[in-house]
Amino acid sequence: MxxxxxxxxxxxxxxxxxxxxxxxxxxxxxxxxxxxxxxxxxxxxxxxxxxxxxxxxxxxxxxxxxxxxxxxxxxxxxxxxxxxxxxxxxxxxxxxxxxxxxxxxxxxxxxxxxTAMLAAAARAGAPLGHDFCAINLSDNLKPWSLIEKRLRLAAEADFAMGFYNPRSKSRPEGFGRALDVLREVCEPERVIIFARAVSTPKEALRVVHLCDATPDMADMRTVVLVGSSLTRIIEREGADPWVYTPRSVPA
Amino acid sequence: MxxxxxxxxxxxxxxxxxxxxxxxxxxxxxxxxxxxxxxxxxxxxxxxxxxxxxxxxxxxxxxxxxxxxxxxxxxxxxxxxxxxxxxxxxxxxxxxxxxxxxxxxxxxxxxxxxTAMLAAAARAGAPLGHDFCAINLSDNLKPWSLIEKRLRLAAEADFAMGFYNPRSKSRPEGFGRALDVLREVCEPERVIIFARAVSTPKEALRVVHLCDATPDMADMRTVVLVGSSLTRIIEREGADPWVYTPRSVPA
Structure with a gap:
């Protein structure tokens, strides 16, 4: 052959x-x-x-x-x-x-x-610069309870996170529930990045805090990145901020 | 400028x-x-x-x-x-x-x-084909207690995992402790892949079960991949096996 x-x-x-x-x-x-x-x-x-x-x-x-x-x-x-x-x-x-x-x-x-998560991270700075996880938020092929369990444990572990397939027309509710889980475990200032269609002409990045994140910020072409508790925003005049997660975690 | x-x-x-x-x-x-x-x-x-x-x-x-x-x-x-x-x-x-x-x-x-983890996964098949996390096992820049906590929570979440910097001459002990944590949470048959120097002339892949994994199987040029509880090995005659994690998790 x-x-x-x-x-x-x-x-x-x-x-x-x-x-x-x-x-x-x-x-x-x-x-x-x-x-x-x-x-x-x-x-x-x-x-x-x-x-x-x-x-x-x-x-x-x-x-x-x-x-x-x-x-x-x-x-x-x-x-x-x-x-x-x-x-x-x-x-x-x-x-x-x-x-x-x-x-x-x-x-x-x-x-x-x-992969989309790493392309999105590169555009934003280095938000996945420490331990991180990748979770597919679609419940087409797994029960929602497993998604929720993984979200909760990942937040407790203080991983940065990348979410694939956060939201689609056939699954409009899940992403809001995912944000609710994050709000139970994480502080309101947690950094969230909505990265849409990265590296295409329709690319759009939006950096918000968890307390300001809403489900409609994501669609099926969006990858969502969630910082760890140490992730930082570097503000810049007249330009998008840079987001990075430091390499060190103090003892 | x-x-x-x-x-x-x-x-x-x-x-x-x-x-x-x-x-x-x-x-x-x-x-x-x-x-x-x-x-x-x-x-x-x-x-x-x-x-x-x-x-x-x-x-x-x-x-x-x-x-x-x-x-x-x-x-x-x-x-x-x-x-x-x-x-x-x-x-x-x-x-x-x-x-x-x-x-x-x-x-x-x-x-x-x-990144090394995804290059290694590609060589083995698709071991990271479902939700996964990436953990740096070096405790140069973070306390070992945090590494252990993340390992335990990631195993409880049933993530597949990729470990960077599993072992070096200056840190000979950590990886054995990481395997001990996995053994506390995971079944003995859990699939582990040791992927060394992927895509270079010195590339070497080794697929074992957790019960057979030993610290000396990793060095500073190795990325270690750990399957989820559903990860499967496809045996082949006269060739390395393929390893993949199914896309579905039964309810």
């Missing part, structure tokens, strides 16, 4: 954030598989087949990619950000484990990318 | 993991500042000054970069991985906050990179 599957991270949007490793894999591919807006980031060329699919069909898409690789095709499954962070890599391995044993002999490689 | 400071992530080692954005900044720089092994990754060229400094002088290095930028130089502070993850970005903003107010008017940009 000479086919392969590469699961590649396209980063948050800007082509200057796509690694040369991913660019090389795309140039060798015969087939691109992925969610519609990510496949549309790939320039068409002769001999390259583009397979767009809708959201929430990750396992079907994974099986399709694996079947094509088993037939000798060179398939790139595209994710935004990093494929290992709330993206396609887990779905492909779920499909492998549940699939025919021949799929375990395939060449499958995951190529990392710049 | 036409000078600037860019804090750039060089990724874990492989040049194919350096983003085009970082490459462009390096080509415009007049000065490169950083820890010796990272500065040595930059190709010398006419007109480019390379300023190597030792470990543990991050604030001096930051001030030096800011001073040069204030004089009109174009300075790139290089970090391995992502500069916002246990690297130079926080140090630069600490120096800004404590420094002269003119520094707040400087152009300072953070350019994200592929």
């Amino acid at each position: 000479s086919g392969w599957v590469v699961i590649a991270g396209l980063g948050p949007g800007d082509e200057a954030l796509v690694t040369p490793e991913v660019t090389a894999a795309l140039s060798e591919a015969t087939d691109i598989v992925g969610y519609i807006p990510y496949v549309r980031r790939i320039a068409p060329r002769e001999g390259l087949r583009l397979h767009e699919s809708d959201n929430r069909v990750e396992l079907d898409r994974s099986r399709h990619a694996l079947e094509m690789a088993a037939e000798g095709r060179r398939v790139v499954v595209v994710s935004s950000g990093d494929p290992g962070v709330f993206a396609m890599a887990s779905a492909v391995f779920e499909a492998v484990e549940a699939g025919p044993s021949e799929w375990r002999a395939l060449e499958i490689r995951v190529l990392p990318g710049i | 036409s000078g600037w400071v860019v804090i750039a992530g060089l990724g874990p080692g492989d040049e194919a993991l350096v983003t085009p954005e970082v490459t462009a900044a390096l080509s415009e720089a007049t000065d490169i500042v950083g820890y010796i092994p990272y500065v040595r990754r930059i190709a010398p060229r006419e007109g480019l000054r390379l300023h190597e400094s030792d470990n543990r002088v991050e604030l001096d290095r930051s001030r030096h970069a800011l001073e040069m930028a204030a004089e009109g130089r174009r300075v790139v502070v290089v970090s391995s991985g992502d500069p916002g993850v246990f690297a130079m970005a926080s140090a630069v903003f600490e120096a800004v906050e404590a420094g002269p107010s003119e520094w707040r008017a400087l152009e300072i940009r953070v350019l994200p990179g592929i």
